[in-house]
Amino acid sequence: MQNLLQYISTRCFVNPELRQRVHHDFEKNEVPAGKILLEYNRVANKLYFVEQGLIHNYYYHDGKEVTSWFYSENQFATAWYSFYTQKSSFEEIRCLEESVLYVISYDKYQKLIADFPSYGNFARLLAEEMLSFLDYFSKSWSFLSAKEKYNLLQEYFPNIEQRVKLGQIASFLGISQETLSRIRSK
Amino acid sequence: MQNLLQYISTRCFVNPELRQRVHHDFEKNEVPAGKILLEYNRVANKLYFVEQGLIHNYYYHDGKEVTSWFYSENQFATAWYSFYTQKSSFEEIRCLEESVLYVISYDKYQKLIADFPSYGNFARLLAEEMLSFLDYFSKSWSFLSAKEKYNLLQEYFPNIEQRVKLGQIASFLGISQETLSRIRSK
DNA sequence: ATTATTTTTTGACCTAGATCAAAAAGCATT
DNA sequence: AATGCTTTTTGATCTAGGTCAAAAAATAAT
Numbered sequence: 113m114q115n116l117l118q119y120i121s122t123r124c125f126v127n128p129e130l131r132q133r134v135h136h137d138f139e140k141n142e143v144p145a146g147k148i149l150l151e152y153n154r155v156a157n158k159l160y161f162v163e164q165g166l167i168h169n170y171y172y173h174d175g176k177e178v179t180s181w182f183y184s185e186n187q188f189a190t191a192w193y194s195f196y197t198q199k200s201s202f203e204e205i206r207c208l209e210e211s212v213l214y215v216i217s218y219d220k221y222q223k224l225i226a227d228f229p230s231y232g233n234f235a236r237l238l239a240e241e242m243l244s245f246l247d248y249f250s251k252s253w254s255f256l257s258a259k260e261k262y263n264l265l266q267e268y269f270p271n272i273e274q275r276v277k278l279g280q281i282a283s284f285l286g287i288s289q290e291t292l293s294r295i296r297s298k
Numbered sequence: 299m300q301n302l303l304q305y306i307s308t309r310c311f312v313n314p315e316l317r318q319r320v321h322h323d324f325e326k327n328e329v330p331a332g333k334i335l336l337e338y339n340r341v342a343n344k345l346y347f348v349e350q351g352l353i354h355n356y357y358y359h360d361g362k363e364v365t366s367w368f369y370s371e372n373q374f375a376t377a378w379y380s381f382y383t384q385k386s387s388f389e390e391i392r393c394l395e396e397s398v399l400y401v402i403s404y405d406k407y408q409k410l411i412a413d414f415p416s417y418g419n420f421a422r423l424l425a426e427e428m429l430s431f432l433d434y435f436s437k438s439w440s441f442l443s444a445k446e447k448y449n450l451l452q453e454y455f456p457n458i459e460q461r462v463k464l465g466q467i468a469s470f471l472g473i474s475q476e477t478l479s480r481i482r483s484k
Numbered sequence: 485a486t487t488a489t490t491t492t493t494t495g496a497c498c499t500a501g502a503t504c505a506a507a508a509a510g511c512a513t514t
Numbered sequence: 515a516a517t518g519c520t521t522t523t524t525g526a527t528c529t530a531g532g533t534c535a536a537a538a539a540a541t542a543a544t
Contacts, residue, residue: 173441180437193433196426202437225422229415236411236422240382243429247379250436251366251388254472255359258501278522286440291501293523444531464492477531479493 113140115186116161116214124234134231137224138214143207150205156194157218162187165211166275170283171203179284182208182269182276188238196239208276259295261285299326301372302347302400310420320417323410324400329393336391342380343404348373351397352461356469357389365470368394368455368462374424382425394462445481447471 116138120126126134138161143149150156152172160167160183167183169191180203183189194201195218216224225232256264262285265272272281282292302324306312312320324347329335336342338358346353346369353369355377366389369375380387381404402410411418442450448471451458458467468478 171437178441193430196430202434225419229418232415232418232422233411236418236425239422239425239429243425243432244379244382246429246432246436248388250432251357255364277520287500288502289522290503290524294501297523463490473530474532475492476494476533480531483493 113138113163113214115163119161119186119188120231120234123237124230126230130228130230133224133228137220138216141213141215143211143213145207145210147207148204149207150191150194150201150203152202152204153200154194155198156191156201156205157198158190159195159216159218159221160189161214162189163212163214165207165213166209167211167213168206168208168276168280169203170206170280177280177283179280181284182272184269192242258285258287258291261287262292262295299324299349299400301349305347305372305374306417306420309423310416312416316414316416319410319414323406324402327399327401329397329399331393331396333393334390335393336377336380336387336389338388338390339386340380341384342377342387342391343384344376345381345402345404345407346375347400348375349398349400351399352394353397353399354392354394354462354466355389356392356466363466363469365466367470368458370455374428378428444471444473444477447473448478448481 113135117126117131117134120134143165149158149160149167162183162185164185167189169180169183169189170177171180172178189205191201191203191205193199194203198218221235225235253261253264265281265285278292279289282289285292299321303312303317303320306320329351335344335346335353348369348371350371353375355366355369355375356363357366358364375391377387377389377391379385380389384404407421411421439447439450451467451471464478465475468475471478
């Protein structure tokens with residue numbers, strides 16, 4: 113909880129009442145590895161803050177799992193499209209490791225914003241940050257070779273290879289597992 | 299200005315003072331075709347609402363122009379990464395057609411949010427919408443063949459081919475102009 | 485209308501990475 | 515330590531779309 117409050121308060125002013133409310137509204141959730149947090153075609157009605165562990169967003173293409181992103185310690189995670197629009201999700205979310213999460217429901221999220229303009233401000237900054245990042249990332253990504261993507265991935269997620277399977281990395285890079293294996297063997 | 303106020307008020311409550319303030323802070327700007335609105339490596343300190351015309355976001359890769367997006371009537375446009383982070387932009391913005399824009403500076407945007415919580419709410423919703431869209435779009439896009447991308451583009455921008463050059467479309471699709479030409483000839 | 489310039493199309497060849505199939509390496513479990 | 519079961523690697527081939535160069539078409543300028 114300390115990390116979550118820290119995260120919020122570096123982005124907006126947190127007075128004692130808001131602190132109290134965050135404490136109350138974000139529920140601590142200890143989740144075993146492999147647990148599915150959101151299934152395909154359901155509406156994401158939870159926003160997660162990762163205190164400890166690793167979250168895996170992925171979707172299916174031609175029946176195969178494609179990684180969209182990993183979220184680890186001190187990051188907010190959800191299926192953004194589904195959470196913000198409250199439409200059914202094209203992606204699923206699972207815990208890849210035993211994790212400690214702080215969870216808020218969509219309804220409480222909305223209520224928190226309505227009750228605390230300062231938290232509304234935080235929510236805006238979070239969306240702006242995510243958008244900035246995705247804007248930057250999606251454009252740089254599209255022009256990298258498989259090898260360059262692999263190198264960049266290692267910068268973003270330093271020890272990801274010890275934490276997830278090769279195929280999950282490969283699909284994130286947009287290449288086949290075989291190609292990734294060949295890249296690595298050099 | 300009517301369209302802009304319409305756009306805002308379908309997303310948040312606009313009282314007379316806010317209406318007045320929006321009127322005052324968004325400046326009408328009639329821009330000739332070809333005008334560069336933002337250059338590479340400068341900070342985007344303007345947010346545009348397109349009343350009339352067509353805006354082109356693009357960046358350079360290997361010295362060649364790559365289209366990142368088109369913005370037309372009734373859309374907000376800027377270089378999102380640069381505007382929100384106030385860091386230098388990897389993309390440029392230009393008007394492809396003679397356009398009528400309503401423009402607000404970054405400073406006024408911030409001030410507007412500080413003075414009107416309701417506008418802050420609007421700004422949050424705008425960022426959430428853009429993020430939702432980009433999240434959805436970037437993931438669907440990556441698995442389409444050149445031909446499928448071309449078809450999808452035509453749904454998004456019905457008469458874009460009459461408005462921009464082939465090369466600008468091709469780079470948006472992530473394919474060479476030659477390939478696009480071949481797709482079209484069938 | 486003719487010429488110059490820009491944009492689009494066509495042709496010939498090439499390459500990064502895909503696919504399919506099988507071997508090897510890692511692990512658990514008994 | 516032997517037996518499965520999963521994950522990764524290696525090998526052989528294939529293909530969508532790239533590149534380079536030149537022709538054709540469209541647009542603009544005289």
